[in-house]
Amino acid sequence: MARRTDITAADTALNIRREAVRLFAQYGYAAVSMRKIASAVGVMPGALYHHFPTKQDLLMCLLSEHMERLHIAWDTHKADCSFETLDASAQLSSFIAFHIRYHIALPEDVFISMMELRALDAGHFAKIEQSRHAYEQIVKDILMRSPEQPQMKIDDVHVTAMAILSMLTGITGWFNQKGRLSEDDIVACYCRLGARMTGQEPAHTQNRQFDTHLTPSLSIRS
Amino acid sequence: MARRTDITAADTALNIRREAVRLFAQYGYAAVSMRKIASAVGVMPGALYHHFPTKQDLLMCLLSEHMERLHIAWDTHKADCSFETLDASAQLSSFIAFHIRYHIALPEDVFISMMELRALDAGHFAKIEQSRHAYEQIVKDILMRSPEQPQMKIDDVHVTAMAILSMLTGITGWFNQKGRLSEDDIVACYCRLGARMTGQEPAHTQNRQFDTHLTPSLSIRS
DNA sequence: GTCTATAAGCGGATAGAC
DNA sequence: GTCTATCCGCTTATAGAC
Known part of the structure; x- marks a missing residue:
């Protein structure tokens, strides 16, 4: 067969990233060899090094791009729901729905971003950790505005923020697209839980309506 | 130096388990070689195989013993706090405090029990997963008794149980023994959060007293 | 029960042809 | 941009001496 000119270098680099994400999520970074990634992509091992100088660089690329996409998606969501005009209670529900x-849309990217931080060398780790802290700060900033809201009562902003984030991130561990609960059901459940965790009475939250849907831009993936 | 008769085979096996837990927690199962474990223990690599036939068996031993100790500790705690006599609300606080x-006492064991499940082969995985589900069922059983409690309101037992467990397990990711909050502070915060997540009004939970301390048996480690 | 020594193969990464 | 071929250190695991 003649050389396929319909497959570009950019395609191969994208295939490498996609297969690497899949394999790292399933088996872990250390357990996946460059040979296995090459085999999944359909190229010889040496070809990978044309796109990524080392295995470590490949991992760092996956994690940094994931964090970058996450922040961009959040900024887009904020703009689309006029986030700054919402009260703290509605902001929390908006964040929960977004998160x-x-x-749920990108479980593998999320998974390796949690699990493989320790596989990064010091400099790379610091960069990703900074980006993670910035994301956590979103929740803390919302909770710190709670004194403006008479129905919100928070004992400890830091603990409550970490509890909410842990609770949300844990969803990827058990959620099944074909399970009993739809994505909308999950979002509704967790918005209620988030409201309760911030001291809002069930009576106040039962009948509130939130714009909990993501903007279409989220579904775009590089 | 003559052979040290004060070090027995049981000591070595214990040292292997301890160093393996530490190294697996820090770097991950796949990233830690038998050579590194042997070096940490202070023996030659071949000696490890006298105590564990394969690396996989060593991991399975660590995980299965962790789950076994966890269930035993829970049974002891249940007996010591007369768990069956408590109402659902107090049972939840009792569980949260125990968990x-x-x-917090065994962060490394907990960490590898979450992270290295995928490193187990199918048969071993099934056994650990069964034990994990049994532990999750503790929370579901408590929540399913909530209809007896007029102050408790739960939308979805499964979701609420998973949310509580994720929230609790996430603590090990950020808790620092020397940080701003003591273990007692954390327990108090999370008992409050757990109460709120199960629909209990802040006014109801603010002044309640729970026996949130573990029994002494917990501090014993094989 | 631990040692020395080694088997047999996989690991990341590179050089140079095409 | 991908291939073939290879370097060489490290991997799990075993055999037999002590």
Whole structure:
């Protein structure tokens, strides 16, 4: 067969990233060899090194691009729901809905971004950790505005923020697209839980309506 | 130096388990070689195979013993706090306190039990997964008794149980023994959060007293 | 029960042809 | 941009001496 000119270098680089994400998520970074990635992509091992100088660089690329996409998606979501005009209670529900939908859509990226931080060398780790902290700060900033809301009562902003984030991120561990609960059901459940965790009475939250849907831009993946 | 008769085979096996837990927690199962474990223990690599036939068996031993100790500790805690006599609300606080204290005391065992499940082969995985489900069922059983409690309101037992467990297990990711909050502070915060997540009004939970301390048996480690 | 020594193969990464 | 071929250190695991 003649050389396929319909497959570009950019395609191969994208295939490498996609297969690497899949394999790292399933088996872990250390357990996946460059040979296995090459085999999944359909190229010889040496070809990978034309696109990524080392295995470590490949991992760092996956994690940094994931964090970058996450922040961009959040900024887009903020703009689309006029986030700054919402009160703290509505902001929290808006964040919860965004976080759940984004994480359910990209479970493998999320998974390796949690699990493989320790596989990064010091410099790379610091960069990703900074980006993670910035994301956590979103929740803390929302909770710190709670004193403006008479129906919100928070004992400890830091603990409550970490509890909410852990609770949300844990969803990817058990959620099944074909299971009993739809994505909308999950979002509704967790918005209620988030409201309760921030001291809002069930009576106040039962009948509130939130714009909990993501903007279409989220579904675009590089 | 003559052969040290004060070091027995049981000591070596214990040292292997301890160093393996530490190294697996820090770098991950796949990233840690038998050579590194042997070096940490202070023996030659071949000696490890006298105690564990394969690396996989060593991992399975660590995980199965962790789950076994966890269930035994829970049974002991249940007996010591007369668990069956408590109402559902107090049972939940009792469980939360137990879970937090146990997990803070053994963060490395907990960590590898979450992270290295995928490193187990199919048969071993099934056994550990069964034990994990049994532990999750503890929370579901408590929540399913909530209809007896007029102050408890739960939308979905499964979701609420998973949310509580994720929230609790996430603590090990950020808790620092020397940080701003003591273990007691954390337990108090999370008992409050757990109460709120199960629909209990802040006014109801603010002044309640729970026996949130673990029994002494927990501090014993094989 | 631990040692020395080694088998047999996989690991990341590179050089140079095409 | 991908291939073939290869370097060489490290991997799990075993055999037999002590």
